[in-house]
Every structure is written in C-alpha cells, then in structure tokens.
Amino acid sequence: MAAFGFFRLGRLLLAVAATPLAGSVSAKAPQLPQTAPVPQLNQQVTPPPPTEIPVPEPRPADAPEPPQATQPQNGQPNAKQPEPPAIAPLPPEKPAEAEPSASAPNPSEKPAEADKKEEKKILPDPRSAAIAEKEMPAEELACRRRLKSMGVDFVERKPERDTAVGCSIPYPIVLRTLGKSIAIGPEPELNCQMAEAAARFAASVIQPAAKAEFGADIKSIGQASAFVCRSRNGGGKLSEHAFGNALDIASFKLSDGKEIDVGPTPPEKEAKFLDAVRKAACGPFKTVLGPGSDADHSMHLHLDLEPRRNGGTFCQ
Secondary structure, eight states: OHHHHHHHHHHHHHHHHHHHHHHHHHHHSOOOOSOOOOOOTTOOOOOOOOOOOOOOOOOOTTSOOOOOOOOOBTTBOOOOOOOOOSSOOOOOOOOOOOOOOSSSOOTTSOHHHHHHHHHHHHSOOGGGGOOOOSSOOHHHHHHHHHHHHTTOOEEEOOOEEETTTTEEESSEEEESBSSSSOEEESOOEEEHHHHHHHHHHIIIIIHHHHHHHHSSOEEEEEEEESSOOOBGGGSSSBOGGGGTOEEEEEEEEETTSOEEEOOSSOOHHHHHHHHHHHHHHBTTBSEEEOTTTOGGGTTSEEEEOOOOGGGOOEEO
C-alpha cells in the first residue's frame, strides 16, 4: 500500500515538473490556420492595363535636323559633326572652250601629222610652176603627131600662166575638130593630153553610141568650158580647168539635125544615149561628173584627167 502511494507521488511530481516546459513550447509555436485555400488549375491572370505613353509633338518645318549620334571609335567619343547646309553650293561654271580656228592644228593629232596637214593646205599645185621651155619637149611633139594622124584639126596657142592664182598651161592648143567628121565649138583651149583623150573618146565611144541609138552620126559637140583660170567650185583647190586638163560637154548634134542636150531629165531615148556615154567615160577620164552629182554639173558632163593615186577614178 505504501509502495503504491509512493508510486503515485512520483508521477505527480513528474507531471508538475513537466508543466512549465510545455507551456513555454506552446507559447513560441506559430498558429496554423484551421483551413487553407484550395489552388485553382489553369486560372488566367489578367495583366495590368498598359501605361499610356505620351505622343511627342511634331517638329516645326523650319527647325534644324537633330544631330545623329555616331558610334565612338577606339573608346573615344566622336566630335560633333557639323550640320550640312540647307542648299548645296553650285560648282563653278566651266569656262567656254574657244573653237579651234581653221588654220590651227587639231590637238588630237600628233605634231608631225599636224605639220604635214598644214603643209598640204599651203603648198600650191606643182603644175602651177610649169613654164614653157625654149624648145617643145619630145612628149608634146609626139602628142601632136598622134592628133594629126587621127584627123584632128588644131592650132597652137601661146603659153597661159597666172602666178597670182596658180593657173598654168605651158603648151596649149585650140581644137577645131575632134576628128575628120566631128566638129567642136566653141573651139576649146586644152593641153595636148586632154585634147587627145577627148578625140579618142569621141571616135571610139560617142560616135558608135549615137549610131546605135539614133541611126545617125555625130556631126558636132557643143562644149561649155575648157581652159579657165579658176579654183574648184569657186574656191579652194584649183580646178582642172586651170591647167587645160578638163572639158565640159553640154550638147550633141546629129547628122540628121537632131540635138541632144545634157540635162537632169532628158527624154527616154536620149537619156539612154547619155547614160551610155557617161558610163563609158569612167576609165579613159579620171573624173566624170554630170546631172545628179551636184548643182554645178546639172547641165553638162565634166571630163578631166586629174592625176589620182594609183590611177584611180572618181565618177558620179
């Protein structure tokens, strides 16, 4: 019995001793809520309304452009760039280039070529210096013998020379006929070589062409120009007429009285005859011009023996 009482007393003492510690622990422990909210799945979170950004006011039309920021180089800030002017300055006008004169050499030409071109302009025709010798040269005498053998009637004329213009014909002759049956008038003054070429052409080309086309012979040939001291087309280089080296034919007269005039629009049959004569002249003569080549030759056929490089011809 005593033991039972001692046992109960011990338990009581233990309970009393444990009571202050339990109160101290319970005073410091946090209080938990009796109920906790249950989380909701896939719940959309509404974002807060955007904050309004103020719109900048427009820049006035005459306000200068703000300077553009430039990237620093090597860690050093760039200096402020100067603002470009509102209107770019115009470049100075190029001075007008003076037109080259006709006598000045072309700058694109080499000096030697320019000098050669200038010399060609100022040098006179070498034939201008030709003068008659005391005795007639052998080639002139031979030419006259050939004319006589062809039945050409001619007379000698004194030398013609104009030092101011450059015309010269040291051994001229005046033709009365181009053969035994072909007269020519007015009587032309020519050098002997041109006279011989005209006589041969009349006999070998003009006469057969007239016979074939009209059934009649050539009675006479009308000439418009022979020796004339002048330049070509009124200026520039000397004409072949200035050396008695050209003959202009304006018309033909047949034995039956028919006349054929050189012109731009002859009748069909006459045009055929004139065309044949003109084409055949290119070769025996070095220059052949006529209607259609230019205004100066619209009413006659121009025939000459102008010396050309490599014996070439110029026919229009």
